[in-house]
Amino acid sequence: MVATQETIDKVKEVSSTYKYGFVTDLEADKAPLGLSEDIVKFISHKKKEPKWLLEWRLKAYKKWLSMEAPDWAMVDFPKINFQDIYYYSAPKTKPKLNSLDEVDPELLRTYEKLGIPIKEQKVLAGVAVDYVFDSVSVATTFRKKLAKEGIIFCPISEAVQSHPDLVKKYIGSVIPISDNYYAALNSAVFTDGSFVYIPKGVKCPMELSTYFRINEQNSGQFERTLIIAEDNTYVSYLEGCTAPQRDENQLHAAVVELVAMNNAEIKYSTVQNWYPGDKDGKGGIYNFVTKRGNCLGQKSKISWTQVETGSAITWKYPSCVLKGDDSVGEFYSVAVANNAQQADTGTKMIHIGKNTKSTIISKGISAGKAQNTYRGQVQIQKNARGSRNFTQCDSLLIGDKCGAHTVPYINQFTPYARVEHEATTSKISEDQLFYCLQRGLDTEQATSLIVNGFCKEVMKELPMEFAVEAQKLIGISLEGSVG
Amino acid sequence: MSLLEIKNAKLKVDNKDILKGLSLSVNSGEVHAIMGPNGSGKSTLSYMLAGRDGYELESGKVFLDGQSLSDMEADERARSGLFLAFQYPVELPGVGGMSFLREAVNSRRKFLGEEELDHLAFVKEARKVASKMFVKDEMLKRAVNVGFSGGEKKRFEILQMAMLKPKVSILDETDSGLDVDALKIVSDGVNEQRTNDNAIVVITHYQRLLDYIVPDFVHILSDGIIIKSGGPELALEVEKNGYAGLINAA
Numbered sequence: 267m268v269a270t271q272e273t274i275d276k277v278k279e280v281s282s283t284y285k286y287g288f289v290t291d292l293e294a295d296k297a298p299l300g301l302s303e304d305i306v307k308f309i310s311h312k313k314k315e316p317k318w319l320l321e322w323r324l325k326a327y328k329k330w331l332s333m334e335a336p337d338w339a340m341v342d343f344p345k346i347n348f349q350d351i352y353y354y355s356a357p358k359t360k361p362k363l364n365s366l367d368e369v370d371p372e373l374l375r376t377y378e379k380l381g382i383p384i385k386e387q388k389v390l391a392g393v394a395v396d397y398v399f400d401s402v403s404v405a406t407t408f409r410k411k412l413a414k415e416g417i418i419f420c421p422i423s424e425a426v427q428s429h430p431d432l433v434k435k436y437i438g439s440v441i442p443i444s445d446n447y448y449a450a451l452n453s454a455v456f457t458d459g460s461f462v463y464i465p466k467g468v469k470c471p472m473e474l475s476t477y478f479r480i481n482e483q484n485s486g487q488f489e490r491t492l493i494i495a496e497d498n499t500y501v502s503y504l505e506g507c508t509a510p511q512r513d514e515n516q517l518h519a520a521v522v523e524l525v526a527m528n529n530a531e532i533k534y535s536t537v538q539n540w541y542p543g544d545k546d547g548k549g550g551i552y553n554f555v556t557k558r559g560n561c562l563g564q565k566s567k568i569s570w571t572q573v574e575t576g577s578a579i580t581w582k583y584p585s586c587v588l589k590g591d592d593s594v595g596e597f598y599s600v601a602v603a604n605n606a607q608q609a610d611t612g613t614k615m616i617h618i619g620k621n622t623k624s625t626i627i628s629k630g631i632s633a634g635k636a637q638n639t640y641r642g643q644v645q646i647q648k649n650a651r652g653s654r655n656f657t658q659c660d661s662l663l664i665g666d667k668c669g670a671h672t673v674p675y676i677n678q679f680t681p682y683a684r685v686e687h688e689a690t691t692s693k694i695s696e697d698q699l700f701y702c703l704q705r706g707l708d709t710e711q712a713t714s715l716i717v718n719g720f721c722k723e724v725m726k727e728l729p730m731e732f733a734v735e736a737q738k739l740i741g742i743s744l745e746g747s748v749g
Numbered sequence: 750m751s752l753l754e755i756k757n758a759k760l761k762v763d764n765k766d767i768l769k770g771l772s773l774s775v776n777s778g779e780v781h782a783i784m785g786p787n788g789s790g791k792s793t794l795s796y797m798l799a800g801r802d803g804y805e806l807e808s809g810k811v812f813l814d815g816q817s818l819s820d821m822e823a824d825e826r827a828r829s830g831l832f833l834a835f836q837y838p839v840e841l842p843g844v845g846g847m848s849f850l851r852e853a854v855n856s857r858r859k860f861l862g863e864e865e866l867d868h869l870a871f872v873k874e875a876r877k878v879a880s881k882m883f884v885k886d887e888m889l890k891r892a893v894n895v896g897f898s899g900g901e902k903k904r905f906e907i908l909q910m911a912m913l914k915p916k917v918s919i920l921d922e923t924d925s926g927l928d929v930d931a932l933k934i935v936s937d938g939v940n941e942q943r944t945n946d947n948a949i950v951v952i953t954h955y956q957r958l959l960d961y962i963v964p965d966f967v968h969i970l971s972d973g974i975i976i977k978s979g980g981p982e983l984a985l986e987v988e989k990n991g992y993a994g995l996i997n998a999a
């Protein structure tokens with residue numbers, strides 16, 4: 267890989283500073299363009315990380331260099347030039363606007379449809395309001411309440427400083443740096459993300475949402491999240507946001523690791539609405555995510571619920587490794603792809619322990635010219651006697667230029683287990699639309715209602731307030747695709 | 750006062766002439782029955798009125814309460830007070846009856862400038878109407894028409910009519926598939942909605958229904974036009990002698 271002159275110069279500058287050990291802050295708020303060992307050092311240093319973490323990052327970087335970008339997914343995009351990306355920039359404050367009048371009316375229209383309160387609209391659009399202070403104080407109260415229970419919920423960069431032992435023990439324990447190309451990249455250059463620790467016996471009293479995480483802005487394109495639930499615990503974590511998110515960074519490669527001990531339950535819900543690009547997919551986000559949960563303990567349970575409407579390309583397979591006997595893995599997914607969007611998503615359920623159970627419900631909706639692929643693997647290992655899997659994959663097509671594909675892999679190494687797979691493909695019929703119109707619903711309402719009906723089994727897994735927004739979101743994502 | 754006015758309506762479906770110059774005038778407070786052989790164009794007429802895609806008039810005019818329907822989409826027509834009880838109600842998997850009804854009712858209310866009903870008020874209203882139609886609450890929770898028996902589907906159509914309070918209702922073979930008791934229940938439901946301010950057009954093959962919903966006028970539709978109109982006695986004549994004589998005479 268050829269580094270640009272700018273990179274070379276900057277790196278020289280940085281590496282010479284390194285020798286002196288970086289006592290004070292670097293002036294630069296942005297790492298030079300491109301990726302090299304020195305950039306990794308730069309990031310680690312910026313974050314004042316301990317040596318072990320820097321070494322871990324460097325190992326990941328070396329691993330990444332030796333790997334090839336995967337090409338098995340049913341997505342098509344120009345090769346990414348990894349030297350043409352900035353890997354670190356200090357948190358930026360968005361330009362402050364004085365009133366909503368200055369905001370892109372298109373954006374406001376969407377907010378309104380989502381039913382986002384005016385106050386929040388302002389925050390999202392970057393209008394100066396004192397509400398920001400409200401939200402900080404809410405977050406503070408929130409954290410106090412959690413701290414009383416012994417729960418840790420903070421940016422992972424903060425956890426590296428305050429709870430290095432926990433981070434060191436678990437980071438990369440579920441998704442090793444060599445797991446895949448994007449996970450290796452993330453391990454080398456991750457900037458921030460969430461850290462959650464639920465101590466033994468604690469049921470987290472509230473939904474943990476990134477919304478309440480201080481400093482959550484600009485955790486960047488390489489987010490890293492780690493959630494650990496000790497014995498006899500429960501936690502529900504919400505990620506994402508229904509408001510359309512634009513980002514100057516095209517490539518997003520997040521890593522999420524979950525660890526559930528005996529009798530622990532982690533519920534992880536995502537509503538993702540990254541900018542999908544224009545009608546031809548231009549300018550949209552590439553979302554290449556690695557998410558995996560380890561059910562280490564007996565009777566532990568991890569459930570992934572996702573509603574994906576955004577991104578030009580989605581490459582995402584939240585998975586469960588069911589090690590503990592009687593552990594349970596669940597995957598509920600709605601993936602909407604419209605216009606030129608491409609989604610290749612699904613899950614892996616790896617049954618290792620005895621009597622482990624997994625459920626996969628995947629609902630793919632394609633409209634426009636979009637391609638939507640479900641890719642799922644169910645593996646029942648030799649000792650996983652008495653294990654069961656149920657998979658249901660339904661595809662809904664809107665229009666006749668889009669596509670839906672189902673690619674299930676089943677590897678069963680013991681006869682003492684049961685794996686069931688069901689798949690359907692359907693279309694919104696003209697009869698259904700007319701029936702709704704005849705009752706006074708407009709085309710958008712009708713589509714949204716029918717599509718949400720199709721997704722119902724997944725939507726009911728979402729926390730209530732999230733579900734309502736997600737429903738509206740699905741309607742909006744499909745706007746203009748019917749009629 | 751004419752609530753529904755059809756003037757010389759002509760319409761092709763897939764290049765085939767189906768309506769061939771049909772005229773009909775329905776005043777407020779009236780109930781009209783349309784009878785006619787299979788394939789004569791009765792359902793086509795109802796789709797044309799409701800504004801279904803592909804059923805646009807080739808020539809002729811239609812007015813709902815004095816307003817021309819030609820530039821109105823199906824949903825606008827519905828919100829303006831045109832209701833069609835389908836011959837074959839459509840299944841909407843996963844779409845709960847309550848939420849479907851609520852969206853429909855609120856669309857209509859919004860159009861009328863009335864306040865939208867909140868969840869509680871709506872549920873109360875829906876239960877009231879449902880109990881009159883002997884529709885169990887449990888059915889409202891199920892997905893619209895999914896797994897409903899033929900008779901349940903028809904009952905649910907009339908329940909929607911009662912909730913939406915349309916100006917003009919067209920009931921396309923609402924009696925088919927109903928057992929004797931259900932026929933009575935559904936007819937009572939329809940009769941209860943007869944007022945001086947609305948109008949109802951029932952399409953049926955059977956005189957039996959007209960014993961319950963007594964029409965002011967009966968029309969015979971054959972090959973895309975109305976060949977004869979009369980009072981309730983015309984239905985009795987059809988019942989006795991069939992259509993052949995009427996068609997030959999026309």
Ligand SMILES: Nc1ncnc2c1ncn2[C@@H]1O[C@H](COP(=O)(O)OP(=O)(O)OP(=O)(O)O)[C@@H](O)[C@H]1O
Nearest residue numbers: 762763765767785786787788789790791792793794
């Ligand atoms: N989409 C279509 N393509 C071709 N022909 C059609 C289409 N729709 C209706 N027709 C024809 O139009 C004619 C009238 O049909 P329509 O359904 O209106 O009859 P009907 O009077 O309602 O009959 P029935 O009493 O059986 O319900 C029939 O010959 C039918 O085959």
Ligand SMILES: [Mg+2]
Nearest residue numbers: 791792793836
């Ligand atoms: Mg018919």
